[in-house]
Amino acid sequence: MKRNLLIAMMFVATAGFAAAQSFGVGGGPATDVLGAHLNYGRGCPACHAPHSGALGAGLKPKSGTDTGSVALWGEDASPLYGATITFAGPTSETLPANLGTGTSDVSGILMCLSCHDGNLATGAMMKNVVYETLPTATYGTNPVPTLLGNNGVSGPGNPSYLTDHPVGTNVIIPCGSQYSWDCTYSATSNGIIPGPNMQKFITNYGFFVSPGNYNNQPEVTCTTCHNQHLMNVVKVGGVNYAPGTGSTPANVKSGATGLPAGNYATMFFIRAPYNPASTTPGSNQNAQFCRQCHGGESNEMAGSTAGTIF
Numbered sequence: 001m002k003r004n005l006l007i008a009m010m011f012v013a014t015a016g017f018a019a020a021q022s023f024g025v026g027g028g029p030a031t032d033v034l035g036a037h038l039n040y041g042r043g044c045p046a047c048h049a050p051h052s053g054a055l056g057a058g059l060k061p062k063s064g065t066d067t068g069s070v071a072l073w074g075e076d077a078s079p080l081y082g083a084t085i086t087f088a089g090p091t092s093e094t095l096p097a098n099l100g101t102g103t104s105d106v107s108g109i110l111m112c113l114s115c116h117d118g119n120l121a122t123g124a125m126m127k128n129v130v131y132e133t134l135p136t137a138t139y140g141t142n143p144v145p146t147l148l149g150n151n152g153v154s155g156p157g158n159p160s161y162l163t164d165h166p167v168g169t170n171v172i173i174p175c176g177s178q179y180s181w182d183c184t185y186s187a188t189s190n191g192i193i194p195g196p197n198m199q200k201f202i203t204n205y206g207f208f209v210s211p212g213n214y215n216n217q218p219e220v221t222c223t224t225c226h227n228q229h230l231m232n233v234v235k236v237g238g239v240n241y242a243p244g245t246g247s248t249p250a251n252v253k254s255g256a257t258g259l260p261a262g263n264y265a266t267m268f269f270i271r272a273p274y275n276p277a278s279t280t281p282g283s284n285q286n287a288q289f290c291r292q293c294h295g296g297e298s299n300e301m302a303g304s305t306a307g308t309i310f
């Protein structure tokens with residue numbers, strides 16, 4: 001009897017892992033993983049002109065001479081150089097003066113906005129709606145805008161970034177406050193040293209975000225949450241993904257997780273398992289994604305033993 005019960009429990013556990021790994025080990029989505037970033041067939045060269053940057057993509061920069069000599073970037077970012085944008089909070093970000101400043105907000109924000117800005121540098125070949133088919137029961141039938149700063153609200157000062165999530169050198173993943181994780185910052189890098197509760201969360205879900213580095217602190221950029229190369233799948237597991245162990249864990253690295261290895265479903269180019277179309281009762285994977293930075297609202301910090309439900 002005990003043996004049969006043990007076998008049954010092992011079967012249930014295995015089935016649960018298989019369900020969590022949306023595509024199964026070695027599986028994946030049936031569509032191209034670049035998704036919307038195929039750019040109506042242009043593919044990689046839409047962003048990465050292999051020769052001469054924006055000039056090689058047939059664009060004459062409006063200002064600046066660094067395109068092609070600093071970065072092989074196929075979009076004209078010059079209208080955004082030095083611009084100050086204000087987010088909700090309010091938090092402001094002054095964008096780099098050119099592509100060669102060496103700060104993480106060049107590739108993490110400026111290059112993203114050269115396509116996704118809806119105010120100063122509206123992107124070419126974009127239809128300003130998500131490429132993905134969204135679950136009607138969750139999102140309705142209205143298109144979701146993809147140009148930041150263009151929120152569809154009329155009135156003075158719009159389009160505006162005031163409704164968008166802040167990013168920039170002033171936006172740091174917090175540690176040690178009422179609304180954050182029980183973590184500390186590394187003194188020598190932008191790494192985060194997790195406390196006991198954050199370590200539990202990493203085991204239950206993971207730390208998939210990839211912060212930038214500003215003054216040795218974890219800066220939030222667009223690419224902190226989004227992987228521009230994988231729209232609908234995130235690869236979980238691997239030899240470099242194990243979180244630190246012991247009483248003093250090492251700096252947590254992007255991809256640290258206790259989840260079984262495999263390919264997991266995601267949406268919107270998000271770096272972590274994220275699936276609004278999940279039909280599992282009590283699914284909390286989308287909330288878990290937000291809790292990577294907003295630890296104060298996590299199960300672990302509140303004393304709950306709930307893990308991740310896919």
